[in-house]
Amino acid sequence: MNRYLSFVIKTASAALIPIILFSCAPVNLYTINMNYIPSKTIATGTDNIKKIQLTVARFIDARNIQDTMLIGTVESPDGGMKPVLPKYSKPVDTVTAGIREYLSAAGYSLSPQIPVWDLKNDSIEKRWGSVLIGGTIDKLEITCRREGVKKNYQANVKLTVVFADVRNARIFHRMEIETSPSLIHVRFSEKILEEQINKALSDSIEKVFGSVETIQNIIGEL
Numbered sequence: 001m002n003r004y005l006s007f008v009i010k011t012a013s014a015a016l017i018p019i020i021l022f023s024c025a026p027v028n029l030y031t032i033n034m035n036y037i038p039s040k041t042i043a044t045g046t047d048n049i050k051k052i053q054l055t056v057a058r059f060i061d062a063r064n065i066q067d068t069m070l071i072g073t074v075e076s077p078d079g080g081m082k083p084v085l086p087k088y089s090k091p092v093d094t095v096t097a098g099i100r101e102y103l104s105a106a107g108y109s110l111s112p113q114i115p116v117w118d119l120k121n122d123s124i125e126k127r128w129g130s131v132l133i134g135g136t137i138d139k140l141e142i143t144c145r146r147e148g149v150k151k152n153y154q155a156n157v158k159l160t161v162v163f164a165d166v167r168n169a170r171i172f173h174r175m176e177i178e179t180s181p182s183l184i185h186v187r188f189s190e191k192i193l194e195e196q197i198n199k200a201l202s203d204s205i206e207k208v209f210g211s212v213e214t215i216q217n218i219i220g221e222l
Contacts (some may be wrong), residue, residue: 036098057134
């Protein structure tokens with residue numbers, strides 16, 4: 001019985017060693033699930049709006065950074081910096097999908113196409129529905145400064161959104177929007193990083209596509 005118990009203890013100890021080593025290993029980066037999360041109930045459009053077919057082109061990452069997968073940094077009290085990366089999809093795909101999700105919930109007719117568009121009139125193709133929407137990601141970042149008890153979170157999202165009349169191959173409206181929510185907290189977690197960048201992204205999308213100005217410009221062109 002003692003020999004059997006000794007064997008069980010040795011086996012269990014051997015199994016726990018990698019877990020202990022892994023849990024004690026330093027974290028070299030953080031990953032978060034960046035996503036559009038509605039901050040309020042989306043008002044559905046009128047019948048006129050619902051008839052307009054929109055095509056959302058894949059957004060262009062225009063941030064002045066070398067690695068476009070980077071979406072933030074975490075700074076430790078000693079000045080060390082660790083990167084924050086998206087867990088599942090690239091920033092351009094997250095922004096494009098978020099806009100499509102908002103427009104679909106608002107009742108627009110969405111084309112299944114997600115073309116690559118360089119935001120120029122002469123590259124608009126006739127098969128891209130009635131209204132083409134594209135744009136650039138100018139800023140998209142979440143940072144956290146860990147200063148002892150205080151954790152300072154700062155998110156920043158800036159989008160340029162371009163609307164074009166497909167039939168006449170002409171850009172008719174352009175908007176820039178920027179949101180910068182911040183938070184001071186006693187706790188640090190990837191979850192809070194995620195919440196802050198998602199809030200900034202969602203606010204930006206809703207400010208563009210939920211505005212009366214945007215709707216009026218779309219209706220006025222068609």
